[in-house]
Amino acid sequence: MEEENIDLSSQVGIKLREIRRNKKISLEELASLSNVSKLTLGKIERGETNPTVNILWKICRGLNIPLVSLLSFEEDIEVRRFVSNYHFVGSNNDWFIDPLFKTVGTEWYRASIEPNSEYSEFHLAGSEEIALVLNGQLEMKVGEKIHQLNKWDVIKFKGEEPHTYINRSNEKVYLMLALSYTTP
Incomplete structure (x- = not known):
C-alpha cells in the first residue's frame, strides 16, 4: 500500500x-x-513528501490549473480499487479524496x-462541482446557503464558490465528486 503512495507522490512531483x-x-x-x-x-517536486489535498489545491490555484492536471492517467482501461491508498488527505486527516479519472472537461x-x-x-473560476452522497447524511454549505443531503442526494454548484462539506x-x-472546468 505504501508503494502506491510513493508512486503517486513521485508522479505528482514530476x-x-x-x-x-x-x-x-x-x-x-x-x-x-x-x-x-x-x-x-x-x-x-522531488517526491519526498505526500502533500495534503489543501496544499495541492493551493498549488493548482496558483498555477491556474485543475487538480487532476498533476496526475497522469494514460491507460485505456483503468480500475481504481476502493480499498487502495491512492488518496490525498486533508490537513486534519478528516477528509480523503481519491483522484479517479479525467474525462473530457471533467475530473x-x-x-x-x-x-x-x-x-x-x-476551485478555479468557471468550475462546476457535483457531489453525490453515497451513505448517511451530509450538510453542504455553498456560499452562505446550507443544504441538508441524504443518501443518494446530489448537489450541483459553482465550484469557485467557497463550499464546506460538514x-x-x-x-x-462517502461521496462521488465530479468537477468540470470551462477552460482546460
Missing part, C-alpha cells in the same frame, strides 16, 4: 515540475502565487469525510 517549467515559473514565483513555501514545493473523485468533521475548499454524524460519509 507533473508539477513539468507544468511549472512549461509555464516558465520559478519555485520562488510559484511559492508566492500559491502561498506554499519554496521548501515544500521542492520536496513535492472524477471518490471522497470521504470523517464523523463530526468538516472540510472547506473552492459531517455531523457518527459515521464516515
Whole structure:
C-alpha cells in the first residue's frame, strides 16, 4: 500500500515540475502565487513528501490549473480499487479524496469525510462541482446557503464558490465528486 503512495507522490512531483517549467515559473514565483513555501514545493517536486489535498489545491490555484492536471492517467482501461491508498488527505486527516479519472472537461473523485468533521475548499473560476452522497447524511454549505443531503442526494454548484462539506454524524460519509472546468 505504501508503494502506491510513493508512486503517486513521485508522479505528482514530476507533473508539477513539468507544468511549472512549461509555464516558465520559478519555485520562488510559484511559492508566492500559491502561498506554499519554496521548501515544500521542492520536496513535492522531488517526491519526498505526500502533500495534503489543501496544499495541492493551493498549488493548482496558483498555477491556474485543475487538480487532476498533476496526475497522469494514460491507460485505456483503468480500475481504481476502493480499498487502495491512492488518496490525498486533508490537513486534519478528516477528509480523503481519491483522484479517479479525467474525462473530457471533467475530473472524477471518490471522497470521504470523517464523523463530526468538516472540510472547506473552492476551485478555479468557471468550475462546476457535483457531489453525490453515497451513505448517511451530509450538510453542504455553498456560499452562505446550507443544504441538508441524504443518501443518494446530489448537489450541483459553482465550484469557485467557497463550499464546506460538514459531517455531523457518527459515521464516515462517502461521496462521488465530479468537477468540470470551462477552460482546460
